[in-house]
Each structure stands twice: as structure tokens, then as C-alpha cells.
Amino acid sequence: MEPVPSSVPPTRGRVVMLVDNGVNGDSRVQKAARSAADAGWEVILLGIRGASPEETWRIGDAEVRLIKVARRLSHPVTYRRALLRRPLAYRPGRQANRRVQKMKVWRADLQFRLAEATAAAREGGSRWAFLATRARLAAPLVTATVLARWTKFRAGELTRLQQRQQDPTSTIDRLAMRFWQSTMGDRSWRRLDPELWDYEMAFGPVIDELKPDLIHANDFRMLGVGARAAMRARARGRRLKLVWDAHEFVPGIIGRPTNPRWLPAQIAYVREHAPYADAVMTVSPTLADLLREMHDLPEQPAVVLNAPPRTLTADQRALPVPDLRALCGVSASTPLLVYCGGINPSRGVDIMIRGLTELTDAHVALVSLHPNGKIKAMEELEELAAQLGVADRVHLLPYVPHWQVSRFLAPADLGVIPIHHKPNHELALITKFFEYAHARLPMVVSDVKTMAEATRATGQGEVFRAEDLTDYLRAVRAVLADPQRYRAAYDRAGVLDQWTWEAQARVMDEVYSRLLPDAPPSRLAEPTGAVEAVPAR
Template sequence: MRILLATVTYAPIVNGQAVFTCNLANRLAQQGHSVAVIYPSQDLEEAETLENDVLRVGVKSLNLEFWHPDAYTTLWMDPAVERLFDRFRPQLVHIHDHYPLCWNVEQVARRRGIPLVGTNHFVPDNVTHYLPYSNQLQPFFDWVLWRWLLQIYNGLDCVTVQSQTAAQALRQAGLTAPLMPVSCGIDTEHFHVDAAVDRVACRRRFGLDAERVTFLFVGRMDAEKRLDVLIRALAALDRPDIALAIAGKGTAGEQWRKLAQELGVADRVHFLGYVPEDDLPTLLNSVDVFAMPSDAELLSIATLEAMACGRPVLAARARALPELVEDGVNGRLFRPGDVRDAAAAMRSLVDAPSRWPQMGAASLQRAAQHDWANVVEKYESIYRSLQKTRGDRRRTTEKVLSSTGVPLNP
């Protein structure tokens, strides 16, 4: 099948949407499909490459650096979109957001009668953290931002989301299109428990103390990730035997470095910077607990990858994280944004090391169902069903349900 993916963000940019879209494109190509991905060029000019048998088409763009250094957009109906449709002749189009380029792609696909799938990676929190007066105007901003998304997504043949939580949020916002939860997927061959990892040597390599109980966060260092909560919790505990490692980069990095210094825990908060994908499994296997304090996760690939490496998890009881972490079973949950509760959960994990193996085993079991092989199979079923039932959304819904076995329209 000839499949066109469209996204506002793509590799080598590192965020959940970019990573998922790149992985999906590569996996579909490995299954023998012809795959093209169109996205705003990170070089600002039109560019085209073939990578891992995936045609990458970057269209002219603007860098919204004032908003975020990795934010790019198109502000016009780019003729490159029509040219790609003419040349590639997609049989199915899969968009990954509601921003201008995907809106352009959706319009062209609709005119040509091509089936449309959309995956939603968005919640208003992704945007409102960067808006002025967001605390006072949160309900208004939420309403406007959801309306923008629904204007496009309610016209799609099928919408997918990463979790039941994400599905419920979309339904409550007003989505009427057929809706399916499908995981973002993880590579369980790459991320796995590795008893051969020399924990002491690995920690030394990353500048971490082998004697301290180490919590690790992996991801973007942006406001919605709420790393301030972990840093403040670490300071509140006043336990020199606990350390926090942070792997990633982002707009709030300098702010959180200053916070660690102000709170007197700079010697126990280690900013590792960007850690390459090839090094992550070793790092994950060398730490004691994975931490995800974010209040805006529709799933969390980073958390799943840590679970696949057998780590207990400390997480905020927010969005989809409770679908991954059961309190007391494979980790601990704390009230989002609550420093005192986060500190208590952190302390309970540190003081019960005998439970880590049991919690790690539970994490491993939960992560296994998110393997990429299962995810690709589900998307192929959706694509095939839409090909067979073009133009009849209700019939499509029934076909998708029967062919995948995944609960529909939660």
C-alpha cells in the first residue's frame, strides 16, 4: 500500500510525536509498504531524501523560535503538497496533528477521495504552558484549542489515540469520528532488561554516584514535564543518599539548573543533556527508578521504555500515566504538582529496595503489550479496513473493530 504520513514535527527532532511518526514510517516500510512522510523542513527550504526506504519530503517552513526552538510551521498552501500527491499517488493518508501542513494535506486527500486516518498527540497543556495568563484563562484557551483540532479531526475516517485516557479526553472535547486507542509502541528488542550492564561503570560514564539511589527522567526539558516538582521533592527530603538524573534538552533547562542551585541540591541533580538512543537502554538498566512528573502525557514512550528495562516508576497521577503505573504494583503515583506527595512517594520507594525487583517485573509485563509488532499490525488492519470501506464511516467502524479486536469508540 502507498501510505502518506503528514506531521508538523519529525526526526531528528526528539518529542513523542516526532519519534512515533518516524518509527511508524520505518516499521511500515519494513512490512513492504511504500511510505512517504511530509513535514515542515528543519532547514526551512524544500528538501527530499530517502532514508530507511522512507521518502522524506520537507516543505518550505518558518522556524517559530520565539515559541520553541524545535517548532516549525508552514503558513501557506504549499504547491509541494499537490506535487507529492501527483507523484506518490497515496492510497491512504495518515495525519498526526491539526496544524497548517496537515490541514493542507487533509484538504487535498479529501478532494481526491483518499481515506484519512488521524492520530492525535495533542492536549491543550502542550500549548497553554507557553501562553500569557494561562492560569486565569485556561478554560477559554482549552475551548479554543480543542475547537481548532475538532474542525479537522471530526471529518476523518478514523482517529487513533495512544490510550484510553486520550480517547476519553477527545470524546469529552467533542470528537464524533470513529475513535480507536492504539499504543505508540516501543522496541522491546532494543529496550530490555540487561543483567550484563556494569551499573558502576555506566554511572561513572554519566557522572553519577554508584552509591546513591538514582531516579532518572528521560524526555524534553519543557515546562509541561514539571521537573521542578522532582527537584523540589528531592530538596524537601534532605536525603544525601538520593540523586536525580535528567536526560534531555529543552526550553526550561536553565531554569531548572538555577532551581537546583537555589535549593542546595545541585550536587545531586545531574543534567546529562541529550542521550543518544543507542545509549538509553544501558543508562536505564543502570539506575534504580524511572521518574515521570509530567501532567500532560497521553501515553509516555519514555516511561514505557523504562518499564521494558524492568524499572519501577515514580509518576504523577495525571493523564494516561496511571494506565502505565499502578500504585504499589510497579511503582508509586503522586498528586500532580504536589511536592510533598512526590517526596513521600519518592521516600517510600527509596526505603523499600527489596520491592524493586517485583515492581520491575510488573513493569516489564505491562510494557510487553506495547511492542511495535502489535502496533504495526493494528495500523495495517485499520488501513486495510478503510481501503475496503471507503465512503461508509459506520461500516468502516465495524470492519476496524472486527479486524483488530481493539475496543472502538470508548
């Protein structure tokens, strides 16, 4: 793939950013790539090509390349036969379904031939010919029936084996996991989740060819990819620095119920590769403390918040912002509660739907619809709204570009963050917190640690007990009764200035510059003026 020409000559060094997604929809990564390029670095952002027809484009002066990640190394469960447990099970893969289907086809063909002979006899054909055909087909039909039952049994044994292998209480699998953990330590991820190698096989050769001066590895999967690339470069005598941008606390990730090995594998993977990072960045001071303690880091990770930009580019300004209230079909006097972001059970969005039974004149806007369409959790919310008789006051709206979010949400009366108590929910001010703040929306947030503390400190909203409908209604009614009291928090000097992407980009650039001290000075301009005003309600 030929690089796309850049309008800015690369004078400070080449930065290769890595991310394990398709880039679109990841606002933090997009902003980081643009800002690093604005600072004078030559930026190439490598992501994963899924269904997107595009392989390369630009974000400002940063180049984006999507590469294909072949899923060749399956999880051990997909190929392990476990002969002692289900010795008659088919080998995992397509063999079982293919055998069952072949038996169905064989029986269907024999039955067709018998039906053909039967029909001919009924219509005046030779009875002797019919009997001869039936006799000729008797043995194959019996054989096909027996073999069909046998293949169905073996396929069922495979299904039962796989179900048992996914049982986190299975003694055999727990012993196997403990064996690999005790004998291999942090290298055990190679046995517990070898699919992690697929990222290395896809990204590694591309990184080596690009010969970067610095790798910016976003989140935990790319940490190992970046670490190995850095070691290969240093073995060849090249200076290459690695920055790990930790987006979340891996031990706090909600694991996969059907795969108890997944989370221990990711934890081991991160522990093995964290020492190779020359610098660490993360999303909150609380997470920075955890990372330093867990990985015995020599210095405190830099904190780069995923805040909205202070100002927009000309191209971003040129794109019209949709009218939130028009899309919901409500007037300016209608109380409008908004939630922006992904939906799953731990996000707690159902409390907003349930609350409408008491907030009889309010509407809820869920800015959550992905271009790929609805997910099961969204459909369940719609079903809940219908059951409660409030479906006409629930509006499911599509995402807008990340730089439009605050302006799009500004016409609402308040922003809601109803997330449940989960380890990673306690640690950071999440993206929508900053987006609501830049929209100057009063907030109603659940009492997860970091966001509750920030909300109480600034006075920009009310805190309620997570999953407590009565307390949620109290908080919403308090805000709707006196919204200007909460909006006034944003008028205090410095409240929004500290929550701008421009301020975070300078922190990121300082990390780069410290690791590459011989690079020319940054091109980032000092931020001037106040945060661009969002039209007030």
C-alpha cells in the same frame, strides 16, 4: 526532489505521512514510518525543514523528505492598525524600527558635522567658519530632533497598540473574536490564526504530486492539510483515504498567554476537519473516548501507544549505548534518580531538585539536553540547584536516540514523572512511562489520572500528590528502600509484552488494511519471544 530508491518494492500502496516538525526527535513518527514500510507500504514521510541541512534520508525502507514552510500569512495582530485605538501608530512591520533608525542616523551625521567644525575652531581655525557652519546646521538639527521624537512617539504607539491587542481582557479583541466565531463557526480559524494556511501552501502541492493512496496525518495541524488533499484527490476521481493520528486533546493544550486567539483557532480548525478522517488513531483509551464524543465519530479511534520496540535492528544494536553512571560520575551504590524528556514548568522537574536537600546521598540525572542547547527552563533549574547547594548532584545529560533510551536509563535506581495536573497530562501513558518500564525501573509518578491508575494496577512504582514535596519524598524513599519489590512487577507475564511498539504497529497496519482492503497482505511478522532483556541493576 527525486525519490530515494527503496530496497523493498511498493506492492501494497503509497502512504504519505505528514508531521509538523523536523522528524528527528519525534520517536512516534519515526517508528510509525519504519513499521509501515516493514509492513509492505511505500512510505514517504513529509516533515518541515528548519535549520537541518538534510532534505531527505531513510528510516529503514521509509523515505523522509523535509520541505520548507514559508511563514507568509501573519497573525492578524501583526498587521492590524486599529485606527480607532491608536491612530498615530506606525503600521506593524519593519517600518517603525526603520524610521527610528533613520532619524538616529540623520542626527548622528549632523552632530558629526557640528563636532568637526567645533574641533577646527578649537584648534585655531576660523571662528567665522565655525559660526557659519553652526548657523547652517541649526535648522536641520532642530528638525531632526523634532522628527526623532515624533517617530519615537509613533513607534511607542505601535508597541502600546500591540501590547493592548495581546491583552486577553481587551474588549475590542474579545468582541472581534466572538464576532468571527459566531458568524463563521468552525471556519473562524481563518480569521483567528491564518498562519495555519502556511502549512497547506507548503505541503499541499507536494502531496498532490505524490498521489498517495493513504495519508497519515500526525497531530492537529496536519489534519486539515490531509483533509484538503483527500478532497482534491476524490474530486479528481482518485481513491484516497485519510487517517488522523491525534497525539493530544487540542482543547486541553496550554494556550499562548500573549495570543488568546490561538487556542480557539486550533479547536475550530480541528472541528472543521475531523469529519473528513476515514479513521482516527490516538495515544490512549481515555483520549479515544474524548475524541469520539467531541467529534461524534462513527467508530472508536484505534489506540496506538508510543511504546519502545521489542527488538532492535542490526544498525541500532551497533551504536554503543552511553554509560549513564559514568556520565554522572557516580558509582553503582549511589542512589540515582532519572528524568527523561522535555523540561518546562508544567513538567514539575523542580521537585526533584528540591528533594535533593533531604535525599542527601542521591543524585539526579536529567536526560533533557537538546542538540540545540539549553533552554531557559533548564537554566532556571541549574540556578535553583546552585541556590540549594545541590548543583554537584544534578547532571544535565543530552538526549540519546529513541531506541537507546531504555538501555541508557537502566542503570538508574528509579524513574520520575513529576508532571502537574494539566488536561493533556491526565489522558495518556506518556512515552517516558514506557521507556522507564522497558528499562525495568521502579517509578515515582505524580497522581495524574491515567499514569497513576496504571502504576497502582501493576505495582511498578509509587504515586505522589503532584507538586507536594513531602509526599514526593515519601514515594522516593519507599522505592529506594525496596526497589526489587517494584521491579518484580515487570516479571509478570504480559506486562511488558502489551507495551511494545511491535504490538502497536500491528494495530496501525490493521487500520491501513481496513481502509485499503484490496491491498496485498501485511508483511509484518507475528511477534515471538519475550521483550529483549535490559541489563538489570
